[in-house]
Amino acid sequence: MTTIETVGIIGAGTMGNGIAQACASSGLRVVMVDINEAAVQKGVATIAGSLDRLIKKEKITTADKDATLARIQGSTHYDDLKAAQLVIEAATENLELKIKILRQLDGLLPAETLIATNTSSISITQLAAVTSRADRFIGMHFFNPVPMMALVEIIRGLQTSDATHDAVHALALALGKTPITVKNAPGFVVNRILVPMINEAFFVLGEGLAEAEAIDAGMKLGCNQPIGPLALADMIGLDVCLAVMEVYLKEFGDSKYRPSPLLKEMVAAGRLGRKTGQGVYKY
Numbered sequence: 001m002t003t004i005e006t007v008g009i010i011g012a013g014t015m016g017n018g019i020a021q022a023c024a025s026s027g028l029r030v031v032m033v034d035i036n037e038a039a040v041q042k043g044v045a046t047i048a049g050s051l052d053r054l055i056k057k058e059k060i061t062t063a064d065k066d067a068t069l070a071r072i073q074g075s076t077h078y079d080d081l082k083a084a085q086l087v088i089e090a091a092t093e094n095l096e097l098k099i100k101i102l103r104q105l106d107g108l109l110p111a112e113t114l115i116a117t118n119t120s121s122i123s124i125t126q127l128a129a130v131t132s133r134a135d136r137f138i139g140m141h142f143f144n145p146v147p148m149m150a151l152v153e154i155i156r157g158l159q160t161s162d163a164t165h166d167a168v169h170a171l172a173l174a175l176g177k178t179p180i181t182v183k184n185a186p187g188f189v190v191n192r193i194l195v196p197m198i199n200e201a202f203f204v205l206g207e208g209l210a211e212a213e214a215i216d217a218g219m220k221l222g223c224n225q226p227i228g229p230l231a232l233a234d235m236i237g238l239d240v241c242l243a244v245m246e247v248y249l250k251e252f253g254d255s256k257y258r259p260s261p262l263l264k265e266m267v268a269a270g271r272l273g274r275k276t277g278q279g280v281y282k283y
């Protein structure tokens with residue numbers, strides 16, 4: 001089984017810098033690559049800020065912060081990824097872009113290097129097939145914010161080998177995360193259940209069964225959810241929730257995934273949630 005000591009990361013954005021922080025905090029070396037120096041520096045600055053908050057909370061020391069940052073090499077050169085035993089792709093969610101990146105990586109990395117993708121919605125089996133190492137390709141779906149969230153969904157494509165699975169499973173444990181292993185299918189497991197639940201909350205709101213605050217209070221207090229589904233939709237973005245439902249409807253061909261008319265109306269009105277200042281709630 002491949003032992004992973006250096007992790008390469010494509011993308012220094014929300015997820016890329018979070019994964020970099022989680023890896024470096026656990027003692028691994030990290031090479032984090034983005035398209036330009038500004039994006040790399042922004043990612044590194046975000047990690048430094050996150051570590052500063054942990055110092056304030058007395059969870060880590062200044063020496064821990066310095067050691068963690070020293071293990072992270074920011075770069076704009078894919079060549080620097082050759083040092084890694086695993087490269088995790090966490091670039092923008094776009095099929096054509098991911099195919100381009102994976103072909104580039106596949107041509108560059110040593111044959112034994114494992115490749116993972118952090119995609120939320122693209123088929124792992126389809127992305128694996130783009131490479132010449134489909135058995136050494138896997139989904140590693142981290143949750144946002146990565147340093148705080150305990151779960152990693154490990155998604156096996158049809159072609160993923162046991163050795164590849166076992167290596168990334170061991171890595172997730174080494175990061176202090178709890179991995180669950182799932183098969184490839186739209187939404188994997190967590191979002192397959194979560195997003196239709198959010199969609200159902202919009203049906204309930206649209207049918208006038210209860211006010212938004214009452215729906216959210218019901219799910220918080222009755223189901224012990226830390227946040228109500230409508231408030232969560234405002235955080236995720238209503239457009240993102242709608243797009244996910246449309247993918248499920250198309251991929252499964254099952255009308256149980258039809259988007260709520262109210263959700264569609266709100267997206268059409270530009271009420272996308274926190275990012276536009278108004279969704280179900282006003283901000």
Ligand SMILES: NC(=O)c1ccc[n+]([C@@H]2O[C@H](COP(=O)([O-])OP(=O)(O)OC[C@H]3O[C@@H](n4cnc5c(N)ncnc54)[C@H](O)[C@@H]3O)[C@@H](O)[C@H]2O)c1
Nearest residue numbers: 011012013014015016034035090091092093118119120144
């Ligand atoms: N944000 C979330 O809550 C979340 C959760 C789980 C999974 N994901 C997935 O993680 C991935 C990244 O999402 P994000 O929210 O971090 O996006 P983001 O927009 O914050 O960051 C993406 C980064 O990728 C970089 N990038 C684009 N093209 C590149 C290339 N060719 N080479 C290197 N870097 C490139 C961009 O410059 C940007 O910095 C997506 O696949 C997304 O579906 C996101």
